[in-house]
Amino acid sequence: MTVEVIRADSDRSRREFIRFPRVVYRDDPDWVPPLEADELALVGGRHPFWEHGQVVPFLALADGRPVGRVAAIRNDLHNRYHGRRDGFFGFFEAVDSAEVARALLGAVEVQAREWGFDTVYGPVSPSMNDLVGWVVEGTGMPTFLMPYNPPYYPRLAEACGYVKAMDLYAYLASRADLENPRWGRMVQAAERLAERSRIRLRRVDMARLEAEIRAFALDVYPAAWGQNWGFQPITEAELKHMARSLRPVLVPDLILFAEKVPENPDDGPPEVVGVLIASPDYNPVLKRLNGRLTPWGLLRFIWEVKIRRSLKRTRVIAFGMKPAYQQTGVAVLMVHRVVQNALRLGFEEMEVSWVLETNRAMRNIVENFGLRPYRTYRIFVRKLGPDGS
Numbered sequence: 434m435t436v437e438v439i440r441a442d443s444d445r446s447r448r449e450f451i452r453f454p455r456v457v458y459r460d461d462p463d464w465v466p467p468l469e470a471d472e473l474a475l476v477g478g479r480h481p482f483w484e485h486g487q488v489v490p491f492l493a494l495a496d497g498r499p500v501g502r503v504a505a506i507r508n509d510l511h512n513r514y515h516g517r518r519d520g521f522f523g524f525f526e527a528v529d530s531a532e533v534a535r536a537l538l539g540a541v542e543v544q545a546r547e548w549g550f551d552t553v554y555g556p557v558s559p560s561m562n563d564l565v566g567w568v569v570e571g572t573g574m575p576t577f578l579m580p581y582n583p584p585y586y587p588r589l590a591e592a593c594g595y596v597k598a599m600d601l602y603a604y605l606a607s608r609a610d611l612e613n614p615r616w617g618r619m620v621q622a623a624e625r626l627a628e629r630s631r632i633r634l635r636r637v638d639m640a641r642l643e644a645e646i647r648a649f650a651l652d653v654y655p656a657a658w659g660q661n662w663g664f665q666p667i668t669e670a671e672l673k674h675m676a677r678s679l680r681p682v683l684v685p686d687l688i689l690f691a692e693k694v695p696e697n698p699d700d701g702p703p704e705v706v707g708v709l710i711a712s713p714d715y716n717p718v719l720k721r722l723n724g725r726l727t728p729w730g731l732l733r734f735i736w737e738v739k740i741r742r743s744l745k746r747t748r749v750i751a752f753g754m755k756p757a758y759q760q761t762g763v764a765v766l767m768v769h770r771v772v773q774n775a776l777r778l779g780f781e782e783m784e785v786s787w788v789l790e791t792n793r794a795m796r797n798i799v800e801n802f803g804l805r806p807y808r809t810y811r812i813f814v815r816k817l818g819p820d821g822s
Contacts, residue, residue: 440492476490530589
């Protein structure tokens with residue numbers, strides 16, 4: 434097989450780029466097609482990521498037919514923050530062929546060198562705040578906003594000289610886990626600690642959603658995660674995009690803010706010190722939309738989610754506390770409150786994902802309830818040699 438790699442920079446080739454995953458997952462019942470309009474915006478420059486980055490899409494062809502795709506990704510915000518010269522590959526999909534993988538990742542590496550980079554990480558599509566990693570342990574349909582891949586992708590990366598950079602864990606709690614009697618003792622102790630620290634919990638204010646996301650993205654998020662491996666700051670434009678895109682699917686009772694109340698009301702408003710964001714797992718419904726949000730698809734989505742209430746799993750997407758408040762018991766109270774709200778709303782399971790393998794604090798909170806990772810995602814890395822190797 435002779436493989437040719439081209440840049441997908443025409444309307445036709447971009448459409449082929451967006452549609453190609455249907456070849457790979459044609460007979461896979463667990464694949465959830467991404468919304469094609471969202472992916473096209475990311476690849477085509479109509480997304481806030483492009484204010485500080487670039488996505489260069491490639492298609493691999495054999496006998497004139499697409500057999501794979503990938504994007505070379507430049508992220509200047511990441512490199513400025515970490516003082517590095519990293520490139521990324523993302524949006525990788527391919528048939529099970531080492532030759533195709535070498536051609537695709539080779540194109541990414543050539544582009545990365547042209548940008549002056551010395552390392553390539555992936556899959557990152559397009560930043561650490563989006564879809565990252567490949568499944569290396571675990572099976573089944575992915576949870577909302579988590580990646581999915583055939584089991585042979587990690588093998589293809591390794592055949593191209595890529596090695597493990599970092600593992601990310603996903604934990605799944607059943608209803609029995611969520612109703613664990615240990616909550617009672619832990620919550621009582623946590624309530625006493627939080628009361629001494631003048632901490633209160635409240636749900637998200639949807640009337641002020643953009644301001645709420647700003648408090649999370651520009652204050653709590655960098656304070657809580659700023660020292661974590663791969664941290665990616667969120668820009669003002671990205672938070673506004675986040676507010677617009679998430680508003681229709683947020684469930685206020687699954688989003689909590691922890692606030693430090695000043696002793697004197699004249700000292701100003703409460704300080705947001707922690708945020709927990711959970712969401713229903715919309716993937717069973719999104720799968721039926723087949724990548725397109727048509728008027729009929731939107732009606733079906735509303736019927737399944739709002740009327741039938743057919744969704745039974747939630748996912749904790751983000752959870753962080755400012756360092757000064759991480760030992761106040763507030764984390765336990767926030768998790769307990771969201772768990773109680775989820776059970777009241779009829780949910781039966783809760784996924785916590787993703788958690789860095791090096792994030793011992795978060796892992797301890799989850800694993801203290803007897804949970805162990807049920808899926809592992811991996812980010813790979815390859816150092817680029819000065820001789821083009």
